Amino acid sequence: MKRRKFIKKTIFGATSSAIIPMTSSGILLNSCQDKKSASTEVASTPLKRMEKELQISLAQWSLHKGIENQEVNPADFAQIASKDFGINALEYVASFYKENANDEGYWQDLNQKAKDLSVKNLLIMVDNEGDLGDQNEEARKTAVENHYKWINAAKLLNCHSIRVNAFGASDKTVFKNALVAGLGSLAEYAGKENINILIENHGLFSSEAAFIVDIIKEVNTPNLGTLPDFGNWCTSAQWGNTMIPCDEIYDRYKGITEFLPYAKGVSAKSYNFNEQGEDRIIDYYKMLKIVKDSDFEGYIGIEYEGDELSEPDGIKTTKALLEKAWQEV
Numbered sequence: 001m002k003r004r005k006f007i008k009k010t011i012f013g014a015t016s017s018a019i020i021p022m023t024s025s026g027i028l029l030n031s032c033q034d035k036k037s038a039s040t041e042v043a044s045t046p047l048k049r050m051e052k053e054l055q056i057s058l059a060q061w062s063l064h065k066g067i068e069n070q071e072v073n074p075a076d077f078a079q080i081a082s083k084d085f086g087i088n089a090l091e092y093v094a095s096f097y098k099e100n101a102n103d104e105g106y107w108q109d110l111n112q113k114a115k116d117l118s119v120k121n122l123l124i125m126v127d128n129e130g131d132l133g134d135q136n137e138e139a140r141k142t143a144v145e146n147h148y149k150w151i152n153a154a155k156l157l158n159c160h161s162i163r164v165n166a167f168g169a170s171d172k173t174v175f176k177n178a179l180v181a182g183l184g185s186l187a188e189y190a191g192k193e194n195i196n197i198l199i200e201n202h203g204l205f206s207s208e209a210a211f212i213v214d215i216i217k218e219v220n221t222p223n224l225g226t227l228p229d230f231g232n233w234c235t236s237a238q239w240g241n242t243m244i245p246c247d248e249i250y251d252r253y254k255g256i257t258e259f260l261p262y263a264k265g266v267s268a269k270s271y272n273f274n275e276q277g278e279d280r281i282i283d284y285y286k287m288l289k290i291v292k293d294s295d296f297e298g299y300i301g302i303e304y305e306g307d308e309l310s311e312p313d314g315i316k317t318t319k320a321l322l323e324k325a326w327q328e329v
Contacts, residue, residue, distance in 0.1 A: 052292055054326040057089035057122055059267060059303040060096065062315050067096055078114040078121075085315055088119045091265070091301045092157070094126040094150050101149045107156035114157075122299060123161040123198065123227070123265060126150045132186060133168020133179035133205075140168070140178060144186045151195050161196035161264055163227045166206040166215075167238065175205055180218050187224045196264050198227040201255060203238040209255035216262055228259035230282050231269030231305070253286055260294040265301060270318040272306040277317055277324075284321050289329040 058081045066072035072080070074096040081087045100106040114121050129150070130143025147164060154162050164186070169175040187197045199216070201207040209228075216224055233255055234246035260266075268287075270279050278284065291300065300322060304314035 052297065054323065055089065055299045056087055056319060056322060057091055057120075057265070057299040057301040058085060058087045058315065059091040059125070059301040060093040061125070062302055062304040062318075063311050064093070064096075066311055075110065075113075078110070078117050078119045082117045082119050084312065085319065087302070087319070088117075089299050089301075090114065090119060090121050091163075091267075092121070092124045092159075094124050094153075094162075095128065097153070101153065104152070104156055107153050111157045121157040121159045122301075123159050123163055124150050124154050124157070125163040125200075127165060131168040132164060132182035133166060133175045134182070135169040135171075135174050135178045137181075140182045141185075144182055144189070147186055148189065151190050151193055154195050155193050159195070161198045161225075161227075162190070163198045163200050163265075165202050166199045166212060167202075167204060172205065172211075176211075176215060179215055183215065183224060184219045184221070187219060187221045191221065191223045194223075196223045196225055198225050198264055200227040200267065201229050201232045201250075201259070203232060203234050205235070207233045207235045207250045207255065209250065209258035213258055213262065225262040225264045226259040227265045227267055228256050228263050229267040229269050229303070230256070230284075230287055231267075231271070231303075252282070253290060256287060256290055257294075260291065260296050263296050263298065265298050266291060266296065267301050267303050268318065268322060269303045269305060270314065270321070272308045273317055273321070277321055279318075279321065284325040285329055288322070288325045292326070292329055 060067075060074065060077055063072050063077075063080070067074050077090060077092065081090055094101070111121060126147060129146035130139065132140065132143050134140040134143060147162065150162050166179055166183075168178050168182070183197065183199075190197050199206060199212055201209065201212075205211060212226070216226070230252065233250040233252045234248065235250050236247040269282065271281050272279070274280050302315055302318045302322070304311060304318050306314050309317060
């Protein structure tokens with residue numbers, strides 16, 4: 001991400017239709033202002049952040065109940081996102097396409113469907129393909145190779161990334177060394193296909209953001225990054241669903257802040273809402289202020305996991321909350 005610096009220019013003195021000279025420091029001067037005052041004058045107003053555009057995507061997991069109940073066809077994802085919710089960017093879930101994983105024609109057809117609807121395919125979320133941080137070298141190698149088909153699918157879909165899980169050994173030091181090796185190998189393969197590998201906080205060590213950032217730094221490759229999730233900060237259980245009691249929870253706002261410099265997407269997890277349409281667990285205003293104040297300029301993906309609203313209503317409520325909170329922070 002390129003850091004943007006926006007400087008508010010302040011005009012001192014009276015303005016007129018005449019051309020106003022400018023110093024090398026960028027301060028605009030009245031034509032009758034003397035050189036001494038020009039050299040000592042400083043802007044009295046703080047730097048102003050340019051308003052960022054909110055870009056919303058839809059995580060397919062938001063429709064997982066409908067898909068699992070065979071009420072929703074995953075092949076219709078682009079049409080559902082566009083027609084039902086007015087969302088034009090997609091985050092796929094690999095587990096809904098296991099039978100089609102190696103079918104290149106299938107992915108090309110899905111990509112064409114998205115193109116016909118002017119919808120962007122962003123990434124594929126990959127689960128249950130083995131532990132990239134397994135201390136056993138052969139098991140780790142198998143896990144890495146299991147992800148290859150999803151990298152190929154992402155390329156055919158014109159996605160920029162796949163999201164992986166950072167699970168493996170139970171000993172922290174052993175896990176770190178194993179994950180550095182596993183991620184390094186996978187990122188090297190993905191780099192040849194111009195695909196990014198993203199780590200999402202999904203419980204256990206993966207939800208210790210500072211620890212994962214150290215691993216990313218050690219691997220040291222530009223196509224390894226993060227997909228920070230507003231939820232999933234339980235460090236004592238895998239997946240880390242916030243609605244389930246957890247013994248140890250990493251500070252979600254600290255974690256988001258630590259992950260954002262490496263983020264190529266953000267997952268806006270939502271659960272259940274109050275009467276004002278605000279999430280009862282996650283402070284969206286605080287979260288979005290952190291995102292907005294950062295250098296992140298990508299998509300924020302809706303990932304509804306509540307149990308009180310239907311999936312379509314949960315998606316719509318989350319979208320409305322994102323739009324409202326983004327405008328107010």
